[in-house]
Amino acid sequence: NRTMLMYWWIGEGVLPDKGKPEDAVKEVLAEFTKLNLIEPIENNRKVEPTSYRMLLFVHSSVLLISKEMGLFDKDQKPAMKQSDLNKVCLVEGSSSLPEARPYRMALAVAYDYIADIETVFNVSERFPDFIFNWFSRMKELKVLYLGTWERTEREIEVDSYGLMNDLSSMTKLRFLSFQGISTIRSISGFACKLPRLIILDLRGCYNLEQLPDDIHNLKNLVYLDLTGCNALEGIPMRLSWLDNLEVLKGFVVTSEREIACKLSHLKRLPKLRRLCVTVDRTNFGLEDLLKAIDGFRSLEKLKVLWTTVTSLSKKQPKRLIGPTSNLSLPPTLRKLYLLRFPDRKLPNWLHPQNLCYLENLHLGSSRQLKVFSDSLPEMPSECNVKVLRLTCLRSLKVDWLELKELYFPQLRFLEVYECPGFSFSP
Secondary structure (H helix, E strand, O other), X not given: OHHHHHHHHHHHOOOOOOOOHHHHHHHHHHHHHHOOOEEEOOOOOOOOOOOEEEOHHHHHHHHHHHHHHOOEOOOOOEOOOOOOOOEEEEOOOHHHOHHHOHHHHHHHHHOOOOOOOOEEEEOOOOOHHXXXXXXXXXXXXXXXXXXXXXXXXXXXXOOHHHHXXXXXXXXXXXXXXXXXXXXXXXXXXXXXXXXXOOEEEOOOOOOOOEOOOOHHHOOOOOEEEOOOOOOOOEOOHHHHHOOOOOEEEEEEEEOOOOOOOOHHHHHHOOOOOXXXXXXXXXXXXXXXXXXXXXXXXXXOEEXXXXXXXXXXXXXXXXXXXXXXXXXXXXXXXXXXXEEOOOOOOOOHHHOHHHOOOOOEEEEEOOOOOOOOOOOOOOOOOOOOOOEEEEEOOOOOOEEHHHHHHHHOOOOOEEEEEOOOOEEOOO
């Protein structure tokens, strides 16, 4: 998976954390593909691949090299042993191995065997608590990947208090992943004492309820991933003080008072370029969204998913949200994904003729949307959208020629899925 590789390589220092690592990892993977080291996994629904696999002979060679380096055992499986490159893998059953026994771990600490470890990667261990005894001595650690990494769901359980207690000792840590750890309910202030942390990956921590108030102390944080943290109730205002934050996924819009940080507060983040939002609130439609993101200076990609399916009908009382007629999408925005939005019609600023900068648009899972605009354009619009996805729009009625010739004349890629009112598709 490209995202996982990017996070890992940034942590290791393989990729630069400045600029756009997303572009850098694409270049590396393209070069590997050109050399026949890997091949992309084709997906007709994607413009470019996001997953890759090794060719068989390359995989065999990597296993052999990993064995020589000490990463794999004689059976060519990952081993809980410090390799020549100062990396350690945690594998299923590691907690019962001799190396995990208290006296062996105490010896490792006493003789500073673990002082030079730079990467700890959890391959398959469900209960990695035993590694906590090393935390206070891991002064060189750059990558701590305790969570899951594969696509299949695998639950990991740890003592949350013990996990957080010695994190602040790892002053060189750049990448911290707790993905899929079910027992984490809050992130303590100790995790906010990591001066070099660039990536905090909390994906799939579905019992996580609270982020720490002093999260602003993570001065170098660039990536914060909260995707799948469905129980999240507390997002502190100081999240909007992270001046270096560029990518924020899993931000929640709700009516709960505990969510001190509102969507509109994120405009204070000068470098924020990618944002994924979950809306769990009634009476928050597309007009409210536009009002909230007004003033975002660097936003390039926005994905919004509504979990509440209440539609904004004409019978509902009008809400005073302020005028939006003079507002438009941020001029820096290139990709926009709107899923399950409650509106019956697209507001004026989202009509194709007003999308002069947008390049990628996805409208999905709306039962109410019937047309793109109130009237059919007489001339081809100035819409710049090149990639268009229309999915599960049951009521939308549009003709292919109208779509291509009038609404989206620059169209290069089109996906239509479960849109029965779409006619004359080529």
